[in-house]
Amino acid sequence: MPNSQIFSMKFSDIYRLYIQKSERKNRKKEEVDQIICWLTGYDWIELHQQINQGCNLETxxxxxxxxxxxxxxxxxxxxxxxxxxxxxxxxxxxRYLDKLIDELAQGKTMEKILRK
Structure with a gap:
């Protein structure tokens, strides 16, 4: 898939997939949120505003x-x-975010995922 197609994908769609993947592996939505906030600097409110606004990955x-x-x-x-x-x-x-979610699904501790 060309980068332009990936960049234009809605973050809310990707977020939903991250939640599904983590919950299948008995991890929590809150852990996904924590990882996203750690990587991007968004706080919880800002993160969910971005999700609700329907912005794409690039934005x-x-x-x-x-x-x-x-x-x-x-x-x-x-x-x-x-x-x-x-x-x-x-x-x-x-891809950093994809990798962090993969690590969550693999059962790594939050301390290791967040590089503490």
Missing amino acids: FFTQAPSIHPNASLIKGKVCGVRVEDIEDPLMQKI
């Missing part, structure tokens, strides 16, 4: 208050591609 990440400084510590593969090797900054942020 969601462009308007993010601040990407966490430890985001660069996120390593590994998503869809067969190493997140640390992705050159497009927006795509890298999207």
Whole structure:
């Protein structure tokens, strides 16, 4: 799928998929919210405003208050591609979030997921 198609996807649709994935693995919606807020700098209210407004992924990440400084510590593969090797900054942020949700679904502790 070309980047432009991914960037134009509604964040609310992706968010719903993150929740479904985590709940299938007995994790909580609140943990997904915590991960998203940690990565993007949104607080809970701002996060849910973005979801309710129906913004796309590009807008969601462009308007993010601040990407966490430890985001660069996120390593590994998503869809067969190493997140640390992705050159497009927006795509890298999207894949960082995908990787964090994968780690949640794999049963990692929040402390490890949030790179503490």
